[in-house]
Amino acid sequence: MKTVSRFIVALMGLGVVLTACDQREFDMPPLNEPVYSDTATLTIAAFKAKYAGVAVTQISDDDVISGIVVANDISGNFYKELTIMDSTGGLKVAINQGDLYTQFRLGQQVFIECKDLYVGKYGGYMQLGGPYNTGIGQMTWEVAQAHVFRDGWPEPDHTLLTPQVVSMNTVAAEANLGKLITLENVFFATGGTEVCAPVATDGSTQTVSKTLSSTDFPGKTLVVRLSSASDFANKTLPAGNGNLTGILSVYNNTYQFTPRDSMDFAFVGFGAGFVSQGSGTKADPYLVGYALSHQSIGKMAWVKGYIVGALNSGVSMDNPLTGNEGIKWTAP
Structure with missing residues (x-):
């Protein structure tokens, strides 16, 4: 319909340009551009370095960081989290709220007042969020509204939305964690033979791991994480050789790569349903x-x-x- x-x-x-037959005039609803009046006190790299050696902790300093949203939950492959980047690095921001993409679109600059938030590593991957038992988890939506601020309108052509091309030979490095990266000349061994992420046998949502291999560096592989909640979960895993874009993370010393949506798959041999969408x-x-x-x-x-x-x-x-x-x- x-x-x-x-x-x-x-x-x-x-x-x-189409004009509706109804000729009545309507007032445009007011649009108030969000503005944050303060400045960042730390780069993302400096923030991560400051808290790299500490356990899960509540931040007591008046740290303010800023970044551009480079990943959100629009496709469902990420869940209740954002990834922000500045010129020095990237950081996961965990928020207990669905449909974050409606507030934090790609290219949106955000400022985060970190005092009273929690920072720590989950499986070795640093994130900013809230406490979960004795570990790190998501901040509540109410807390996020008091600490995470948008500044200006989203910039879909922001330079930080252009992925950094990294080879499979060097991608598994701490300096690349949280960054938007493109891996070139890669392939899935099971491409064209299975769907991206089937639901679990009990019907629940699950995240599965696929092995990505390199044609340039034989033997080099990387785990790709795909969720059955994503809007491309039932599409056939792309076949053939191509490029894959996503966010690099780590879990218990295993580096992982998570695409944001189906447009991050650019393959010569297309799996069913994967075509260039522009x-x-x-x-x-x-x-x-x-x-x-x-x-x-x-x-x-x-x-x-x-x-x-x-x-x-x-x-x-x-x-x-x-x-x-x-x-x-x-x-x-």
């Missing part, structure tokens, strides 16, 4: 299907499609399109 707004989204990349630029616009399924991102982007019909008279915001009967399939 389509709506007028979705039909318009599909045509935006063609430079077509990047949203004018030179590489989104496909219509991807744009429709990601409208909630709120990102300004180019979309490429083909005009296959027009709206019949009488379709308006008060009488929206609810089926194909409202479309005129022939030229006017």
Whole structure:
């Protein structure tokens, strides 16, 4: 079922402007750009170095860090967490709240007032969050609202959203933890033969590990983590050779790599369902299907499609399109 707004989204990349039949004027609701008036006191690298040797601890200093959101939970492959980066490194921020992507979109700058938050390592991977038993866990949403602040509108073209290309020979390093990375010339041995992440036998959500291998460095492998809660879980694992983008983490000395969504898979031999969806630029616009399924991102982007019909008279915001009967399939 389509709506007028979705039909318009599909045509935006063609430079077509549609005007609803309803000629009434509506006031634009006020949009207040978030502004943070203070500054960071530590880079992310300095923050991680400061707390590298301590156990899980509640921060007592007035530390303020800032970063750009480079990973969120939009696809479901990450769960209740963000990854932020500055020019010095990346950090996991754990928040007990779903749909974080609606507040913290890719390219959003955030400032975090760290005093009274908790910092520590889970399986050797540092994160900022709250206490969980004697370990580190997620901060509550109420705590996050009092400590994590957006500054300005998201910048989808921010330079930190361009992944750093790292070879499989050198990726497993502490300096790369929390960074947005692209691994080139890699492949899944089981690509094309199984889905990315099936649900558990009892029907519950699970995260599975897949082995990623390198054509440039035979014998070098990396664990890739895929969740059955992701929107690409039932797609066939990509076959063939290609590139994979994601966030590097570690768990009990095993380095792990987590893609953000299906667009992080760029393979020559495509698994079922994995095709290039575009990047949203004018030179590489989104496909219509991807744009429709990601409208909630709120990102300004180019979309490429083909005009296959027009709206019949009488379709308006008060009488929206609810089926194909409202479309005129022939030229006017």
